[in-house]
Amino acid sequence: DTAVSQTPKYLVTQMGNDKSIKCEQNLGHDTMYWYKQDSKKFLKIMFSYNNKELIINETVPNRFSPKSPDKAHLNLHINSLELGDSAVYFCASSLGLAGGIEQFFGPGTRLTVL
Amino acid sequence: GQQLNQSPQSMFIQEGEDVSMNCTSSSIFNTWLWYKQDPGEGPVLLIALYKAGELTSNGRLTAQFGITRKDSFLNISASIPSDVGIYFCAGQLFSGTYKYIFGTGTRLKVLA
Numbered sequence: 001d002t003a004v005s006q007t008p009k010y011l012v013t014q015m016g017n018d019k020s021i022k023c024e025q026n027l028g029h030d031t032m033y034w035y036k037q038d039s040k041k042f043l044k045i046m047f048s049y050n051n052k053e054l055i056i057n058e059t060v061p062n063r064f065s066p067k068s069p070d071k072a073h074l075n076l077h078i079n080s081l082e083l084g085d086s087a088v089y090f091c092a093s094s095l096g097l098a099g100g101i102e103q104f105f106g107p108g109t110r111l112t113v114l
Numbered sequence: 115g116q117q118l119n120q121s122p123q124s125m126f127i128q129e130g131e132d133v134s135m136n137c138t139s140s141s142i143f144n145t146w147l148w149y150k151q152d153p154g155e156g157p158v159l160l161i162a163l164y165k166a167g168e169l170t171s172n173g174r175l176t177a178q179f180g181i182t183r184k185d186s187f188l189n190i191s192a193s194i195p196s197d198v199g200i201y202f203c204a205g206q207l208f209s210g211t212y213k214y215i216f217g218t219g220t221r222l223k224v225l226a
Contacts, residue, residue: 004156031212035216041151041200041219041221042216042218042219043157043202043216043219044216045213045214045215045216048213056213090156090157092156094212101145101147101162101164101206101212102147102159102162103159103214105156105157105158106156107154107155107156108154108155108156
């Protein structure tokens with residue numbers, strides 16, 4: 001009964017590969033987010049979706065493509081992985097425009113690009 | 115882009131001591147939030163502040179929303195070993211949707 005879940009927890013891959021990270025929330029929230037946390041622990045928002053529509057896209061390379069099949073899921077697909085993509089990626093959700101201040105974060109996916 | 119600076123970057127304290135950390139910005143925010151991140155997990159919300167000057171407590175934690183709306187501080191009283199972790203402030207803006215800018219983090223280590 002995890003509120004926000006991500007798979008996989010760890011992902012190790014070679015440069016140039018394409019990979020996906022999945023996120024699901026069972027909180028009934030309208031808004032979902034992807035954040036990137038680098039090795040210095042800086043958390044930076046990448047994308048935000050509200051009811052399956054993209055509402056925030058923060059200067060992220062177009063190798064990153066989020067997909068929201070329904071409002072409970074927000075997946076992140078990354079093409080042509082680069083060394084600099086190594087980081088921990090967090091999915092989060094909130095009530096969003098319905099009035100939610102609190103974001104609930106998933107456990108993170110640690111991506112290592114070799 | 116917008117940035118929130120937190121200080122100190124890290125601190126070691128003795129169990130039982132009080133801790134203070136703060137967050138400053140060049141921008142005005144509508145809401146300030148404080149999160150804690152344990153190792154290997156995602157951040158968890160500790161306190162949310164909704165208006166300038168507001169002082170809010172959550173157990174041993176107290177946070178304030180600065181009058182200028184450009185800063186906030188978090189105090190932890192009588193620290194215990196499980197307080198160890200990274201504390202993030204986050205400022206929330208609304209321009210068509212809610213957007214959160216996170217601070218640089220304060221790493222807290224508590225010595226028993």
